[in-house]
Every structure is written in C-alpha cells, then in structure tokens.
Amino acid sequence: MWPYHPDLLQTPVPRYTSFPTAAEFTDAVGAAEMAAALDMVDEPVSLYLHIPFCEKICWYCGCNTGAANRRERLESYLGALEQEIAILGARLRGKAPVTRIAFGGGSPNAISPTDFVRLVNGLTIEFGCASPDWSVEIDPRTLTQAWGDVLQGVGVRRASLGVQTFSARIQAAIGREQPDELIERGVDILRRAGIASLNFDLMYGLPGQTMDDLEASLGRSVELGADRIALFGYAHVPHMIPRQRRIDGSALPDQAQRFAMAATGYDLLVGAGYVPIGFDHFARPGDPLAEAARAGRLHRNFQGFTDDASRVLIGMGSSAISSFPDLLAQNEKNSGRYRMLLSQGMLPAALGVPRSARDRADGAVIEGLLCRGEARLDPALPRVMERHLAPFVERGLAEMGTGADRDVLRILPAGLPYVRTIAALFDPYRTHSPRRFSSAI
Numbered sequence: 185m186w187p188y189h190p191d192l193l194q195t196p197v198p199r200y201t202s203f204p205t206a207a208e209f210t211d212a213v214g215a216a217e218m219a220a221a222l223d224m225v226d227e228p229v230s231l232y233l234h235i236p237f238c239e240k241i242c243w244y245c246g247c248n249t250g251a252a253n254r255r256e257r258l259e260s261y262l263g264a265l266e267q268e269i270a271i272l273g274a275r276l277r278g279k280a281p282v283t284r285i286a287f288g289g290g291s292p293n294a295i296s297p298t299d300f301v302r303l304v305n306g307l308t309i310e311f312g313c314a315s316p317d318w319s320v321e322i323d324p325r326t327l328t329q330a331w332g333d334v335l336q337g338v339g340v341r342r343a344s345l346g347v348q349t350f351s352a353r354i355q356a357a358i359g360r361e362q363p364d365e366l367i368e369r370g371v372d373i374l375r376r377a378g379i380a381s382l383n384f385d386l387m388y389g390l391p392g393q394t395m396d397d398l399e400a401s402l403g404r405s406v407e408l409g410a411d412r413i414a415l416f417g418y419a420h421v422p423h424m425i426p427r428q429r430r431i432d433g434s435a436l437p438d439q440a441q442r443f444a445m446a447a448t449g450y451d452l453l454v455g456a457g458y459v460p461i462g463f464d465h466f467a468r469p470g471d472p473l474a475e476a477a478r479a480g481r482l483h484r485n486f487q488g489f490t491d492d493a494s495r496v497l498i499g500m501g502s503s504a505i506s507s508f509p510d511l512l513a514q515n516e517k518n519s520g521r522y523r524m525l526l527s528q529g530m531l532p533a534a535l536g537v538p539r540s541a542r543d544r545a546d547g548a549v550i551e552g553l554l555c556r557g558e559a560r561l562d563p564a565l566p567r568v569m570e571r572h573l574a575p576f577v578e579r580g581l582a583e584m585g586t587g588a589d590r591d592v593l594r595i596l597p598a599g600l601p602y603v604r605t606i607a608a609l610f611d612p613y614r615t616h617s618p619r620r621f622s623s624a625i
Contacts, residue, residue, distance in 0.1 A: 186447045186601050189579060190439060193601075193624045197608040200554060201486045202505070202512055203547030204537050208613050213513050213536030215525075221508040222275045222498075229276065230284040230494040231311070232486070233265065233303065234501030236519060237294040239326045243359035243430040244348075244390070244418060248503040248517060249290035257519075261502075262299055264523040266306050268500045271531065273310025276498075282307075284317045284492055291323035291346070297334040304338050319343065324370035325362050332373040343374050344383040344414075349390060350401045357391045358431060364404070371408050381471055383412035388445035389623075390418050391435035398445050399452060406456045412473055413458065413466045414488065415449045417442055417625055439623065446601055446625050461489050462554060463600040463625075482555040489555065502532075509544070512536050550607045557603070558594040561610075572609045582606060601625050 198205045237252035238245075252258055285307060292300065307313055319342035320335065335343070347367060348360055355361045374382055384405045388398050405413055420436055422428040437445065450463060458466035459474035461482065467474035476482045476491035483490050485497055486505050497507040502522040505514045513536035516522040525532040539547070545562065552559030561569075573593070576582040581599030585592035595603050605624045608614050 185451070186443070187579065187581075187598050188440065188443050189575075189581075189602075190443075192575060192579075192581075192605060193439065193443070195605065195608070195624065197604045197614070197624050198611070200550050200604065200607060200611075201484060201488060202507060203550050203611070204512065204539070204543055204613055205611075206505070206512075206514070208537045209512070209514055209535040210537065211535055213511065213533065213538065215531040215533050217511060217536065217538070218506065218513045218531050218533035219275075221506075221511045221513065222272070224510075225276060225280045225496055225508070227280065227496060228283045228494055229280045229496040229498055230286070230492055231282055231307065231316075232286050232288060232497060232499045232504060233292075233307075234499065234504040234515075235287060235289040235292045235295060236261070236502055237289065238291045238323060239294055241359070241427060242348075243427050244387070245427065246419065246421070246425050247290060250519075252291075252294040258295060258299075260523055261519055262295065262303070264526040265303065265501055267526040267529075268532065269303070269306045269310050271526070271529065272498060272500065273307075273312075277310065277312045280496070282311045282313045282316050283494055284319070285313070286318075286487060287320040288487065289321055291326065292320050293322055293326050293331050297328075297330045300331075300334055301338070315339075317341065321346065322370065322374070324367050327370045327373055329373060332377040335374070335379070336377040340377070341379060342381045342383075343379045344385060344412075345370060345374070345410075347384045347401070347405065348387045349393070349397065350404045351393070351397045354390050354393050354397060357435070368408060375409075381411045381473075382409070383414060384408075384410040386413060386415050386449075387418045388415060388449060389420075389437050389442045391432050393437060393445075395445065395448060398449060402449055402452050406453070411468050411471045413453060415446070415453075415464045415466070417446065417464070417623060419623065439625075442623065443601065443625055450600070460600075463603065465489050477555075480556055484551050484554055505536075506533070508539075510539050512539060546610050546612065549610045553593070553595060553603055553607045553610075557600075558592055560589075561591050561593055563591050569609065573606070576602060576606055 236249045238249050239252055241251055318340040320340055321344045323346050350364055453466045454460055461477050472491045495509055499506045502519045503517040513533040515532045516534040522532050549559040581602050583594050
C-alpha cells in the first residue's frame with residue numbers, strides 16, 4: 185500500500201496531456217497561426233477526429249459532447265468535418281505521411297456505420313493514407329454488429345470501451361446504465377471484428393462506490409480480457425460542468441478513500457499481471473503500450489499515455505486540439521461557429537498557445553516524470569526548487585541522483601500517486617492560473 189500524505193495532495197493539478205495545458209489557451213492563436221504551423225510540417229503525423237455526440241449524455245462526463253437526437257444536426261456537423269478533412273488534406277498530402285488515425289468523442293459510434301465509412305474514405309483519399317493504425321472510442325450501449333462489420337472492414341485494431349463501473353447501483357447514480365451482458369456482448373463483437381488491443385475505461389471515486397464495488401469491476405475487466413485498463417479518478421467539478429449537478433456530491437468517497445481505491449486498483453491489476461503505466465493505467469505484457477513503457481518510448485498527448493512517436497497531432501472537429509512542436513491550437517468549441525467557419529473555407533482554429541523553448545524544456549521534464557518516472561533537470565533551476573521538492577524527497581517519494589546523474593530527479597515506487605503533484609512543481613503557469621483542476625488522485 186502506498187504511504188498516504190494528504191498534505192501533499194491538497195492542490196488540484198492538471199493531468200498534463202499537453203504542456204502548456206489548455207488552461208493557458210487564448211484567442212491570440214487562430215487560423216493564421218494554425219496555417220503557419222501546417223506549412224512547416226514535413227514529417228509523419230497522427231490525426232484525431234472528434235465526434236461530439238452521444239446517444240445519451242452521462243452525468244459525470246466532462247467531454248465536449250451533446251445528444252445525437254437530431255439527424256439534421258449530425259449531417260451538418262459531418263459535412264463540416266468532411267470540409268475540414270479536405271482543407272487539411274490538401275495542405276499536408278504528399279509531405280506528411282499519416283501513421284495513425286483516432287476517432288474520439290463523445291462517442292464515435294453515435295453516428296451511423298455508413299457515416300463512419302464516409303469519413304474513413306475521405307481521410308484515405310484526401311490525405312493519401314496508405315495503412316495507418318486506426319483506433320476508435322466506443323460506447324457499448326450503442327455498439328451493434330453492423331459497427332463490428334465496419335470496424336473489421338476498415339482494419340481497426342485498437343478500441344477503447346467506456347465501461348466506468350459494472351455496478352448497476354452506481355451506473356444509475358451517474359446516468360450510465362449498461363448491464364454486464366451488454367458489455368460482454370460488446371467485447372465479443374469487437375474481438376470478432378479483429379480488435380487486438382482493447383482498453384477499458386474505469387473510474388474510482390464515484391458516488392456510493394465501495395472498495396468491493398471497485399474490486400468487482402476490476403476483476404470483471406480482467407475476466408473479460410481487457411488488454412489495457414485506464415483507472416481514472418472521477419473529477420467532480422459541477423461549477424465547471426453543469427450536468428454533474430445531478431450527481432449527489434455528499435455520496436462521493438473522500439480523499440483518503442479515493443487514495444485507498446487507487447492503491448488497491450494498482451495492487452490488484454499488477455497482481456493480475458498487468459504492466460503499470462504511471463499509477464492509473466495498465467497494459468498486458470506484449471501490448472504495444474506496455475512494450476513502449478519498458479523501452480522508454482512512452483509519450484503523453486491529448487489521448488493520454490501513448491506509444492505514438494509522432495511530434496505532430498492534427499485534431500479535426502469542434503474543440504479538437506492540434507499539437508505542433510512550436511504551437512498548440514484548438515478548434516472552435518461551438519459547433520455552430522465551427523460549421524460556419526468551414527462553410528467559408530476557413531481553418532476553424534480559435535484558441536491556443538505558442539510553445540516557447542522554455543515551454544518545451546519544462547514539458548520534457550513533466551513528460552519524463554509522468555512517462556518514465558524520471559527527468560534530467562536544468563542545473564540552472566533556482567534553489568527554491570530544492571525547497572519545493574524537499575517534502576517529497578524527505579518522505580521517500582522521490583530522489584535526486586548522484587555523480588553524473590546528480591541532476592536527475594527520480595520518482596520512487598512510493599511516490600507514484602504523487603507524480604502529477606511533483607510534475608506540477610515544474611509548471612510555472614500554475615503559480616498564477618485561476619483555473620481549478622481535478623483532484624491530484
């Protein structure tokens with residue numbers, strides 16, 4: 185069991201799927217900056233397509249998504265997305281081979297299988313894709329055999345299934361009711377479709393959730409053969425996400441209980457043979473994510489931990505974020521304005537932040553700590569940093585190297601649940617950002 189130091193977990197911190205984080209985005213970045221970044225690309229890229237629709241909206245969800253209950257709205261959005269694919273494909277085709285394409289949301293399977301094929305065909309033609317690595321997020325409540333047939337036909341080999349919990353009681357408390365047999369059927373459909381790497385998204389810290397509930401969900405996930413498991417702590421921020429007001433905040437586990445849940449989940453999954461990726465992600469030995477972690481090739485992007493080595497990720501769809509070495513750019517969040525910009529043939533980037541040399545250096549330290557458990561620090565860092573690190577070093581959570589490695593900061597096994605808090609020490613924006621983040625664990 186990890187040592188529990190509540191005083192070191194008091195400050196909410198980012199998940200660091202980018203650096204700088206989205207909290208630093210401003211409207212100083214727009215279409216012109218996005219265009220300039222695209223013109224500089226001359227290396228392999230990954231693509232991400234955002235489908236901001238779900239058949240039903242779960243109360244806990246913080247994603248940019250809405251109900252897929254009007255066909256005309258779906259068609260209008262997909263038409264704009266196809267326009268964006270054409271615009272970006274014309275700029276990048278021939279100079280930036282596409283290695284990976286991921287569909288996320290929302291729920292990509294909130295659109296029809298036919299619509300999905302249209303998007304796949306558009307991507308293949310406009311970007312000149314040869315044989316990219318396809319992945320897709322799936323809502324088991326709307327997964328049909330027709331979807332399985334299409335995924336097999338396209339050649340999708342990676343999928344992420346939104347499970348959250350197997351407890352019917354807790355599913356009702358968070359607005360996501362999906363019987364065990366429905367999830368089992370979904371796994372069967374995906375496996376028969378050729379999905380070789382299947383992730384389960386699970387959550388701890390849910391209303392009314394007990395340790396027994398968590399252990400049962402983890403055990404069932406192992407039993408169903410999940411290749412990867414992401415065990416997220418539920419972030420209750422109803423002041424930022426109004427739909428979370430439907431969740432009973434008084435029924436949420438406290439921080440000590442959340443910590444114990446994270447620790448138990450880690451022990452249970454490692455004991456079941458999974459390779460830990462950080463403190464809250466796990467992969468079976470032989471899965472590409474586990475192999476990347478062992479080889480020191482793990483990275484972090486807007487989709488979380490990844491074995492994707494591409495330095496450029498192009499996001500398409502409303503609110504999607506693109507990442508370049510020198511720039512982060514986010515598309516217009518409002519789907520109406522997103523459609524309007526594309527109808528005029530304009531790139532829909534509306535927010536973002538340039539990445540300075542200092543940003544890239546700080547980001548490398550943060551990524552190193554999160555992905556490899558260590559990072560070489562700049563010897564010129566101010567002495568005040570030693571004071572900030574001292575509580576973690578003194579309690580055996582981290583250590584500085586010696587000799588030639590004296591500038592290397594390492595996270596010790598007991599320090600895994602504190603890694604985001606330690607990483608935040610190297611984020612200069614946190615000293616003045618007014619935005620509140622989720623719990624550190």
